[in-house]
């Protein structure tokens with residue numbers, strides 16, 4: 001299936017309020033252009049320098065056409081504090097805030113650059129050792145009101161989570177249910193933080209399951225860019 005028909009198929013299966021974020025990491029620019037031509041406007045990258053290069057190229061395309069690109073750029077990879085300059089000036093949302101140390105660094109950079117950056121806190125669910133992020137207990141022990149107050153240049157928009165990498169559908173379902181539960185508990189506990197309304201969950205192999213668990217953004221790479 002072509003990039004454009006894959007996108008159309010996925011978008012037509014998403015309920016209202018759920019957005020497709022096309023994960024274009026490691027894909028050539030030609031494929032991003034194809035997705036753009038099909039109407040896709042949310043793109044995600046996972047490496048800072050590749051992110052900056054893709055942004056520059058796609059925005060240059062738009063400049064040559066004489067119009068704003070309209071692209072919202074998402075960052076979904078591990079972000080080191082010395083790489084913020086490649087990402088924060090251009091990003092629409094960072095999905096992968098995995099430590100308070102990183103959140104602090106984003107605040108400092110954003111304040112110094114007069115930016116406000118939308119972020120998601122990354123949850124660590126499941127068994128995989130390599131995954132970054134806050135455990136459910138760590139996430140539930142956060143005081144989002146005080147974090148919001150001490151990080152005025154950051155907008156806490158919600159959570160990002162990944163299900164275990166397994167064929168076991170029951171396990172995947174449990175992981176998404178857990179992510180959803182943490183999200184809902186935080187929203188109940190901090191109702192005045194109205195911007196905390198986004199749940200980024202679901203990838204190529206499991207996004208249909210994530211739809212049953214409150215996702216608002218599915219991040220899909222290989223099912224689009226074959």
Ligand SMILES: *Cc1c(COP(=O)(O)O)cnc(C)c1O
Nearest residue numbers: 023046076203204219220221222
């Ligand atoms: C690569 C990646 C995706 C997309 O994975 P696919 O299986 O290709 O859809 C989604 N989220 C994150 C955090 C990723 O690193």
